[in-house]
Structure formats: C-alpha cells, structure tokens
Amino acid sequence: MQITKRNVELRVNDSLMRVYIAAPKPAGLYPGILFYSDIYQLGGAIIRLVDYLAGHGYVVAAPEIFHRIEPVGLVIEPDDLGRMRGNDNARRTPVADYDADARAVIEFLKAESSVSPGQIGTLGFCIGGHLAFRAALGSEIKATACCYPTGIPSGKLGKGVADTLQRVDEMKSEVLIVFGTLDPHVPENDRQTIIEALQNAGIPHKVFQYEAEHTFMRDDGYRYDPAAATLAWAEITTFFGQVFGRL
Numbered sequence: 001m002q003i004t005k006r007n008v009e010l011r012v013n014d015s016l017m018r019v020y021i022a023a024p025k026p027a028g029l030y031p032g033i034l035f036y037s038d039i040y041q042l043g044g045a046i047i048r049l050v051d052y053l054a055g056h057g058y059v060v061a062a063p064e065i066f067h068r069i070e071p072v073g074l075v076i077e078p079d080d081l082g083r084m085r086g087n088d089n090a091r092r093t094p095v096a097d098y099d100a101d102a103r104a105v106i107e108f109l110k111a112e113s114s115v116s117p118g119q120i121g122t123l124g125f126c127i128g129g130h131l132a133f134r135a136a137l138g139s140e141i142k143a144t145a146c147c148y149p150t151g152i153p154s155g156k157l158g159k160g161v162a163d164t165l166q167r168v169d170e171m172k173s174e175v176l177i178v179f180g181t182l183d184p185h186v187p188e189n190d191r192q193t194i195i196e197a198l199q200n201a202g203i204p205h206k207v208f209q210y211e212a213e214h215t216f217m218r219d220d221g222y223r224y225d226p227a228a229a230t231l232a233w234a235e236i237t238t239f240f241g242q243v244f245g246r247l
Contacts, residue, residue: 001026003054010063012104013097017067019105020047022054023114031119031143031244032109034102034135035062036128038215039086043075045220046125053123056237057246059115061105065131066090068097078221090127093158102135110140118142119244121173123236126150126185126215129177130157134164136173143243144171145236147178148214150185153193165194168201175205176239178232180212208235 002025010017020042024030033053037046041064054060064070066089076082076089109115121143124132129149134157136144155161175198179191191209198205210228215221217229241247 001055001057003051005051008108010104010108012067012100015068016072017101017104018042018064018072019108020050020062021060022050022062023059024054024057028114029116030057030059030114031121031240031246032059032061032112032115033240034105034109034120034122034132034141035060036122036124036131036135037062037065038126038128038218039065039090040076040078040082041066041070041074041086043078043220045078045218048219049125049217052233053237056240058121058240059109059112061109063101063105065098065101065128066093067101068093078218090158095158095160095162098131098134098158102131102138106135106138106140116244121145121240121243123147124149125217127157130162130164133175134162136175137164137167137170139172141171141173143176143240144173145176145178145239147217147232148180148183148186149177149194153190165197168197168203171201171203173203174239174243175203176236177205177207178217178235179207179209180214180216180228181209182212183214183216185214206235206239208232
C-alpha cells in the first residue's frame with residue numbers, strides 16, 4: 001500500500017531526537033513498530049527498509065539513535081571512517097539513554113491515533129537488533145524482530161555493560177531473530193547463547209539462519225544478499241502479521 005512520510009521531534013532528557021515516521025496512507029488503525037537502525041543512523045538504505053515495512057500496514061517510527069552526540073539529520077557514511085564514528089558514538093552513549101529513547105518512542109506510538117491500541121512491536125538491525133531485543137523488556141512490546149543483533153551475550157551496547165540477556169525473562173513479546181551464518185560479529189557461540197536464553201525463559205521465538213554475512217539486508221553494501229534478504233523479509237512480515245492478527 002502507499003505510505004506517508006514525516007519527521008517528528010521528541011525531547012528526551014532535553015535532547016532533540018528526530019524520529020522518522022512512515023505509515024500507511026489509507027485511513028485506519030495499524031500496529032506500531034519501533035524501528036532501530038544500525039550505527040549509521042537513518043541513511044537511504046535504512047529509510048528504504050522503514051518504508052518497506054510501513055507499506056505492509058504498519059506505523060513505523062525510526063529514531064536517530066545518536067541524537068545526543070550527532071546533529072539532527074546526520075547520516076553516517078557506511079565506510080571505514082563511518083564505522084569508527086558510529087562505534088565511538090555507541091561506546092559513548094549510556095545504556096540508560098538508549099532505554100529512555102525506547103520509552104519515548106513507545107509512548108509516542110501509544111498516543112498516535114492511527115496505532116491500534118495494544119499493538120506495538122519492534123524491529124532492528126545490528127546494534128539496532130540489540131536495541132530492539134532490549135526494548136522488548138518493556139511490557140507494551142508484543143512482537144520483536146532482531147536482524148543479526150550484536151553484543152547481546154557480552155552486554156556490549158553502549159557506555160557500561162548492558163544487562164539485556166540477564167533480563168530476558170521480563171519479556172512479554174514473541175521474538176523472531178535473523179542470523180547470517182557467515183557473520184563474524186554474531187558468531188555461532190553468541191547465536192546459541194541467545195537461543196538458549198530464550199528457550200530457558202520460555203519466550204515464544206523463531207530463528208532463521210541464512211548463509212549470509214553481517215548487514216546482508218542493506219542494499220547499498222558489498223555484503224548485500226538480495227535473495228537472503230527477500231526470504232528474511234517474508235518471515236518478518238509473516239511473523240508480525242501473525243502476532244498482530246493481520247493474516
């Protein structure tokens with residue numbers, strides 16, 4: 001379906017957080033999705049992913065995750081220098097600030113007139129996959145999709161050590177995780193640790209593993225795998241549709 005696009009301003013601890021909103025154009029009620037980028041923030045490749053999901057019938061809200069450090073609208077280039085910059089931004093951001101941002105976007109979605117009451121999910125990529133997993137510790141999140149999430153077993157997320165995995169039993173969400181088996185940033189041991197934690201906590205979950213590299217769903221990089229990305233998107237949209245009763 002066709003979508004609308006806009007930017008909104010949220011204030012979190014006196015920092016201006018730009019949130020990109022893509023939503024279905026037809027009037028109606030739709031589930032809301034808190035969408036997390038990778039360390040490069042809201043560049044073209046990520047915006048295309050946001051728009052794609054919105055076109056399947058979701059109000060998608062994507063915050064700039066480094067708004068306390070970078071100017072509004074700053075897109076970090078996905079190259080060597082950009083990777084250094086993005087990783088440094090992540091390292092300098094306290095975990096509590098990420099949590100405050102999640103709370104702000106969730107409250108925004110709850111207040112949106114086009115968002116179905118009680119239907120909020122989250123989706124993220126790389127560091128955003130970890131942020132989505134962590135956002136699911138909030139009771140409002142009903143469906144969580146994490147694509148090659150980094151740092152969950154080690155607690156590497158920002159300044160300090162994130163206790164994300166230790167709190168997995170707080171989740172009220174169903175979870176879907178997409179991994180690339182050729183991804184050195186989420187090696188097999190980490191993948192198994194995450195899966196076992198979900199199993200032990202009794203969290204309903206699905207795991208899909210593709211013979212692909214890290215960031216294989218970004219369409220602007222040399223690791224892009226369109227076939228694997230298409231398969232992953234089919235699983236994600238089916239998952240959200242099932243959880244939110246849209247199939």
